[in-house]
Amino acid sequence: MEVIIKEKDKKINENLQNQININNKSSNNNSQINKISELEDEIKKLKTYFLSPGDKLISIKLTSIDKNIDFSTYAKVNDSFRKIEEIVYDKYPEYKEYENFFLVNGKKVNKNKTLKENNIKDKDVLTLSKRDDDIINNYLIK
Numbered sequence: 001m002e003v004i005i006k007e008k009d010k011k012i013n014e015n016l017q018n019q020i021n022i023n024n025k026s027s028n029n030n031s032q033i034n035k036i037s038e039l040e041d042e043i044k045k046l047k048t049y050f051l052s053p054g055d056k057l058i059s060i061k062l063t064s065i066d067k068n069i070d071f072s073t074y075a076k077v078n079d080s081f082r083k084i085e086e087i088v089y090d091k092y093p094e095y096k097e098y099e100n101f102f103l104v105n106g107k108k109v110n111k112n113k114t115l116k117e118n119n120i121k122d123k124d125v126l127t128l129s130k131r132d133d134d135i136i137n138n139y140l141i142k
Contacts, residue, residue, distance in 0.1 A: 051076065058115070058122040062088055065129045069095070077116040081109055088128060098130035 051057065061072045069092055075084055081102070089096045102109040104126050109118050120126070
């Protein structure tokens with residue numbers, strides 16, 4: 001009889017421990033779901049804080065003909081292209097000394113226009129080309 005009681009006691013303890021584990025997992029899942037929901041709400045608030053009506057955030061990749069520049073950034077479609085140019089020169093100051101121009105989809109970017117006005121879209125690749133008289137002369141000689 002004592003063996004039967006010990007066996008039943010052991011099974012009850014195992015079942016109880018399983019229930020506790022299940023409740024803990026459920027509690028952790030609920031906690032994680034609540035945290036995700038809070039973060040989503042925070043993202044929505046930040047978007048409304050930083051983006052004006054009509055603004056849209058896009059990702060653009062910047063590269064250079066000489067392949068020394070290669071990075072991505074985010075920008076608002078209503079940002080002036082000069083803002084993007086500043087980001088490039090902050091990261092790569094050695095390019096400031098040249099008369100540079102940028103290309104997107106084979107067209108020259110107008111630095112005085114917005115990204116939207118330059119028809120720059122999400123995930124577009126912008127290529128910086130530096131205008132250096134030595135490079136141009138070498139190219140023309142060949």
